[in-house]
């Protein structure tokens with residue numbers, strides 16, 4: 001197992017607000033880490049620190065052996081290409097059709113030729129079950145379809161790791177399953193993933209490790225069985241009693 005991401009004593013402070021209070025963790029290649037915990041606990045901030053979208057106050061974030069905290073913005077841009085991110089809101093380019101949404105970054109950033117970018121994009125659309133929507137505009141798609149396009153768009157850059165921040169929280173309930181299915185398939189294909197979610201069924205089924213985050217700390221880490229069936233920490237127990 002090779003270390004893909006490693007976080008050491010990571011802290012983040014906004015003004016007086018200590019949002020991350022010394023996080024340690026390792027994500028190995030091919031692992032799926034699911035981060036759960038109450039709102040305001042620092043999950044999004046943690047995820048954004050992993051690709052330095054948020055600058056850590058102290059501590060170290062290493063990706064594939066490189067400490068990111070000392071890098072220039074230019075160097076970080078190169079690294080961020082390898083870290084796909086999917087948010088709660090889909091953020092598709094509304095003035096472009098689905099295919100162009102997928103090919104834009106590979107063409108602009110990686111100088112991929114149009115034909116190659118399109119072939120890859122269509123493969124990815126097939127993977128997320130939307131090959132027939134390549135000419136559609138985002139507004140004509142359902143929320144679940146838009147989020148699947150957003151996932152395919154992130155994959156178009158051939159990332160080494162995918163970061164998901166509550167990817168199904170903005171969806172109507174009947175669309176949650178189709179997005180989780182795409183994520184589950186991705187995990188089965190061996191993608192390294194860090195997923196913040198309130199979908200406990202997904203966490204139980206797909207996670208290699210569950211990290212329970214509360215008050216800026218990872219209060220408890222373990223396998224899904226450990227966390228869901230035998231939680232040790234009182235805060236984990238309290239949280240799970242409210243959500244399960």
Ligand code: ADP
Nearest residue numbers: 014017019037038039040041042043044045046
């Ligand atoms: P979670 O994703 O677990 O709900 P967040 O990481 O979004 O938690 O937020 C944790 C805390 O950090 C909250 O108190 C939030 O108000 C604060 N916070 C997050 N981003 C910022 C920011 N850009 N500026 C100031 N405070 C922030």
Ligand code: MG
Nearest residue numbers: 043044045166
């Ligand atoms: Mg959040």
